[in-house]
Amino acid sequence: MDPVDELLRGVRSTSTGRQELTGTLRFTGELTLIAPLRGHVRLNTKPVHLGDIAVVRGPFEAESNSAVLLVGTYCVSDGLLDLLPPVLVLDGCDDLTSIYAPGSQVVQNRLFEWLLVCTLRAWFDQQQVPRGWDDATLGPVLRAMHAAPGKPWTLSSLAGEAGVSRSTLANRFVKLMGKPPLTYLTDWRMSLAAELLAESNATVGAVAHQVGYADAFGFSAAFKRFYGISPTQCRRSC
Structure with a gap:
């Protein structure tokens, strides 16, 4: 049994969209994915550039002089949330412009769930086994x-x-x-x-x-x- 696969089960997208940002905007979801489509942004003061994907826990502030962001919010298990840092950033991502387009909200939700799962899977692969799973007890x-x-x-x-x-x-x-x-x-x-x-x-x-x-x-x-x-x-x- 892969502990990471178990933790990623049940990820649910609650909203998806593009957000134009000039100045500061506060997000309040329990878990949010941010990917700049144009420009760059600071999330709780952490820089995120074009080609990066960031995943942020809890309420946070995004700040930019001028940016367009791909934004997804999610409902996930407490067990997964507990293992994530306040902000994690992965770089070297492909152009994500085409992932958000007018159409079925159900399709958009599934695409954003896939994007979060792939992002977190890649991040976990860079880490050690999730806390507790390799403990003898x-x-x-x-x-x-x-x-x-x-x-x-x-x-x-x-x-x-x-x-x-x-x-x-x-x-x-x-x-x-x-x-x-x-x-x-x-x-x-x-x-x-x-x-x-x-x-x-x-x-x-x-x-x-x-x-x-x-x-x-x-x-x-x-x-x-x-x-x-x-x-x-x-x-x-x-």
Whole structure:
């Protein structure tokens, strides 16, 4: 199982477009892709030039005397966000002018999702294995959760995958991943659920079972707490 492929599952484009920029503009999405089509721009003071692609976490300011930008915003899992720097920049990219053209919004969203996945895949290939996956304790636990998200995992059963005590796993997980094991599991389940709702015809009940919930009612309540919308609304808009 490739940990990077697992992390990149569930990437969703929420908006796409071109942005003419003269001066300063604030962006507020949780993850934004910026590629200059003309001119250059500074993102939180980091320079990004023609031929670069930048991916930025959280709110940020873009500043330029005169630039035209390709802009995509995304919804991704917390597990992926936690591994990314505030701003990452890749250079040597091809001309992206043709990737945005009038047409189907669905097609545009898929193209921008592809662009983000390719960009992050290239960036991860330059890095070490994502945090935790090569750890002797956390590696088996992460692989087990990602391979079988529908299994009724408990802290005890996850600790059994690593052959350690519950307290050892909990402490190690928080130290490396920044959150408890079961919180990470919920994040992964919700990311996978959103992907299944958007890309399959499975019923809400079927999706619930695939991600570890006994019934559609409990799953729907958990999904709405997590995303702020119901599974049915996600199916229409994700």
